[in-house]
Amino acid sequence: MASTVSSKVVLITGTSSGIGLAAAIAAARSGFTTVATLRDPLRADALRKAAEEAGVEIDVRRLDVTDAASVAECVAGVVADHGRLDAVVNNAGAGHVGTLENESVDEVRQVMEVNFFGVVQVAKAALPHLRATGGRLVTVTSVGGVIGQPFNEAYCAAKFAVEGFMESLAPVAASVGVSVSVVEPGPVASEFVANVGVDLDRSVEEAGPYAPALQAYVARTRAAFASAAQTPAEAAETVLQALTADRPAFRLQTSDAARAFNGVKLADLDGSAVQALTTSWLA
Structure with a gap:
């Protein structure tokens, strides 16, 4: 017999702030037993406060997506304690701004480690349990996983990789009863500067011949986040849709x-429309 939402267990990664925090609250409000994970449990104060204000209970646990032992321990512990796992939301990740000539290959690898291999590691650990429940694997990617953006080579590469991996996995997972979806946010309030992990103004000063283009990109993107960004709660509504719709689409924008x-990319067979758009950001 199919389980009700109130008996379903969802594990969400990266819940210390932003979409992950908002998705955890939304899932708990909708009746999921919600396991909210984060790399450093000492950073869970905002999550716990939001849960208290919403009047919901959340199971907060440590999970570092870059640490295989941490992932395995967390997933096994959730199944042991709650008896099942019905859904996973891969949300943990980190922004990054930089360009190839000015950064090391190791920095690029680290971006991939967090944003791509972390997703793969969690998905692999969860899949046997999602098979058992006919569950759902939802991954928060980005519009940057569809359109490559200036000074985001490493970040977009990681998000492109996630999109390709999940698009390829989806029909295979469906053959064993697991639904796979990706959620693609655009700008989300407060995350651009806070989540890129660098001092953007200093980066401009140190960008050498790329400084004018980087300065234009930073100004344009800060303005976009200030004027057109969604709130994390608004973006989390689409994550909840992926968790609760009878037949969720593979790809959902927020x-x-x-x-x-x-849509610019999906109608752009020769790449000229995307190049014209993103080049204009650097003028």
């Missing part, structure tokens, strides 16, 4: 703006 942006 806003009309994200749909329009991605």
Whole structure:
């Protein structure tokens, strides 16, 4: 017999702030037994406060997506304690701004480690349990997983990789009863500067011949986040849709703006429309 939402268990990664925190609250409000994970449990204060204000209970656990032992321990512990795992939301990740000539290959690898291999590691650990429940694997990617963006080579590469991996996995997972979806946010309030992990103003100063283009990109992107960004709660509504819809689409954008942006790429057979768009950001 199919289980009700109130008996289903969802594990969400990267819940200390932003979409992950908002998705954890939304899932708990909708009746899921919600396991909210984060790399450093000492950073769970905002999550616990939000849960208290929402009047919901959340199971907070440590999970570092870059640490295989941490992933295995967390997933096994959830199944041992709750008896099942019905859904996973891969949300943990980190922004990155830089360009190839000015950064090391190791920095690029680290971006891939967090944003791509972390997703793969969690998905691999969860899949046997999702098979057992006919569950769902939802991954928060980005419009940057569809359109490559200036000074985001490593970040977009990781998000492109996630999109390709999940698009390829989806029919295989469906053959054993597991639904796979990706959620593609555009700008989300407060995350651009806070989540890229660098001092952007200093980066401009140190960018050498790329400084004018980087300065234009930073100014344009800060303005976009200030004027058109969604709240994390708004973006989390689409994550909840992926968790609860009878037959969720494989690819879901979180806003009309994200749909329009991605639509440029999907109608651009020779790449000229995307290049014209993103080149204009550097003028």
